[in-house]
Amino acid sequence: MLSSVVSVAFHGVAYGMILYVISVGLSVTMGLMGFINLAHGVFAMAGGFVLSSFMARFGVPFPLAVLSAFVLVALGSVVLERLLYSRLYGAGELTQVLFSIGLILVSMASARLIFGDQAARVLLPDYLRGQLHMMGRDFPTYRVFIIFFSLGIILLLWFGVERTRWGAMVRAAVDHRAMAQSVGINTRLLFMATFALGSGLAGLGGALGADILPVQWAYPFEHLVYFLIVVAVGGLGSLRGPFIAALLIGVADTACKYWVPEFGAFLVYAATIGILLWRPMGLFGVRA
């Protein structure tokens, strides 16, 4: 019993970490820019495809391919932000919903045209495969790696937001955009940089997670609900909230599947409703 608790917690945390790395950007863009970007999963999908094509076609080693996924997706998202997203800041949530659904459809069709019907092929390097044996149980190496790697990213991110000048500006803009603007913060540039970072992280998460959540053209729609739940339950504009929420969902989902598989995804949705009724702003929301 105890050892199965350990396993469930472990798998849940690994799953939650991926969810967090993908979704944290969404929380920030929604909190900071008030943009309901349902198309956030597109960036994660792009990351997965970058990883797989760099590895399969150009023989790029895994760590470099993950890094490229982050950089390329971040750069690509800047182009999108300048061309399209920036026109829709403050355009009303309906317009943004319509736009992001349109973007999802276009990118799904494009991904299918370019990469075909099969899921992105991810062949992990040998040092990340197999199991680690600890405390009388086996733990898949890759998931251990995901947990520690994501923790590193998260610490870096928190340091950036809590301790740097850029972070202070972001927090100021989340709390009160007009005021931030009036004290001379270039919100346009700030938005762009933050958007790029958030999207880049999604790309990173998509790439890292590709071995667990297979990346295929239908990806942006398939996982949309989970990303949204993480953000809504965690609370907009916060870094801590989505982290707790992602872990909670990862562990709850895993536990439910392990002990009461006949309930399916029921528990996750019920928990979402419960938490949102209890705290409508999410666990650590700055604004609803």
Place this chain on the structure above:
Amino acid sequence: MSGYSADTRIRWTEWLPWVAAGLFFFLMPEYLSLGARILIFILFALSLDLILGYAGIVTLGHSAFFGLGAYTAGILSARLGVNDAFLQLAAAAGMSALLGMLTGAVILRTRALTLLMLTLAITAILLEIANKWSTMTGGADGLSGVQVSPLLGLFKFDLFGRTAFLYCLIVLFAAWWVVRRIIYSPYGAMLTGIRDNAARMHAIGAPVYWRLVMIYTVSATMAGVAGALLTQVNQFVGLNVLGLEPSGDILVMLILGGVGRLYGAFVGPVVYIVVQDTLAKQYPEYWYFGIGVLLIFVVLFARGGILGIFDKLRDKWLSHSRPKSSARASAR
């Protein structure tokens, strides 16, 4: 934006959809099954417009009521042997109204993303139930064996979809009439007031929350009726009536047509379904690319949806030819 207006008479332009539907019936008898599908989604979109367009409730879970209505009608026939069309409609309406009232009472105190997620989670839970409770719902295989007795004992649901089309048209007409009555009533005016500034409506003493629950219930009822129609026309219910996808689709159709203007709910589904149907025949693997481009185009160049384009054109024309009357046009 339409709303409370002194002039509630039906303008001649408002007859156009019905004339068009009549012409469609006689001129394109081979497209009636597509036509019936469009009518059903118009009704569904209309129900969404009531809460989204007039009361400002953004939802990604309107399929909960559509699906509940569909399953209620289906289960009534396939499991309990009640094959009367109107009984099925009434039961679907009742169940959806109940769900609308119960969930509305709980979730309508929240706004924005929280509300969006609550509605989404509710329809997702219903989807889980429909999937798991397969003795009742048929699960993922769908519910077959649904039958509908000939309407009034006379009109059988035929292969050409004639009966189905006219039946849907009549139900839609009735719903349209009800919706029109609501939005042009003082109650409708109160709703738009809430949409535009809830705090102010509180301040003047309007019972904001109860008004929202009420309209949410009405909207849920209509969505349930639309779902029941889908079941009756297809004599089948599948899991695809619940969950995120149908909710997203109907939201897209409505915004595409134009929100909060009654006839946006007519234009949106027609355009969306016809474009989808045509594109899918040409490019079955990539049709959603076209839809996506259409949506992005509308967002960038026609914020008010398709009907918004007409408004702009008319305003332009009016301001050129009769500058004085443009005030009336923009006030509406």
Place this chain on the structure above:
Amino acid sequence: MNMFRLAASAALALAATAVSAQQTVKIGFITSYSGLNGNLGPYMERAVRLYLKQHEKDLGGVKVELLTRDDTGPNPDKARQLAQELVVRDKVNLLAGVIFTPNAMAMAPIATEAKVPFVIMNAGTAVITTRSPYMVRTSFTLWQSSYPLGQWASKKYKTAYSLVSDFGPGHDSEEGFSKAFEEGGGKMLGKVRVPLQNPDWAAYMQRVKDAKPDVLMVFIPAGKTATAVMKNFSDLGLGQAGIKLIGPGDVTTDEELPNMGDVALGVLTVHHYSAGATRPQNKAFVAAWKKEYGQNETPNFVAVGAYDGAAIIVDAIKALKGNMDPDKTMEFFKTWKNPNSPRGPISIDPETRDIVQNEYLREVKRVGGQLANVELETVATALKDPWKEFQKKK
């Protein structure tokens, strides 16, 4: 000589055309090109087109028109509307295709009411063909593969665990396997049903691992889910724990093998078709496929179901000389046999209008640097759908 023969056959073809007055048989072809598992539709259409291309000349001048429609996934009302239109507006002689069970079920009343023969080329829930006397199935049922799989497994292993997707075919697979396995004296340690769209598989795999069965029977719809399952099986070290992975062929579907990599090696499955089968008809089929669609493309079991579906249609057209009277067509379908299908000899059971075929035990091996499902033995010959046989006995 060559020129003469060409001219002669051209003249003959012309004559035939004149006689049949440019007859056209219209096939309403509904499948899934978009949405969940929208990748399977193209396999189906390619297979049908390939067969038609190969056998157009045998049709004696009758033209075949394929009207393709996208049902956008498990979307029964859309499928039904399309079927209705194809029947009413396009006046098709036959309906065909369909990946998903609910879509086939929703279309059944149309086939019955309009008397349009309906060739099911994939959807594999056993019950489907009982829904309309105008349905015939050229693909498979899940019982056909899972039942012999259970019989075979019960001879080699004592305990089993089943993991299936929570929908009709999954339930069939679970029931078929566990019935046979328990009849053979085996013990089921547990059965788990997984939502169709399931993101992370670790929890389920851990559950299985902790139950310590001898074998794990997995059925999930072919495609990327199969790869995800396979990777999780390997990541969590179920293989090292001494658990053998088996299943109907979907879990090692031919086109996903390259994505799975070495983790698929040694997996045993029972299925009616494998692209790696060495019988000459299959080699010719795979070669024709690669020639038509590219060297990197591989047909799979969906393709073969549609390929044989096209064969039954073409044979019916030949036999009826293009006059596709629905009842005569169905009579023809019921007695149809094809000893030369890429999957071996097949026929239609006249009683149930369902496919009768062989089932093969296969193992994933490396053949010429590529992974392939290698057929080891024939575990069932000319097998009718076991579910319907059991229903009869009841």
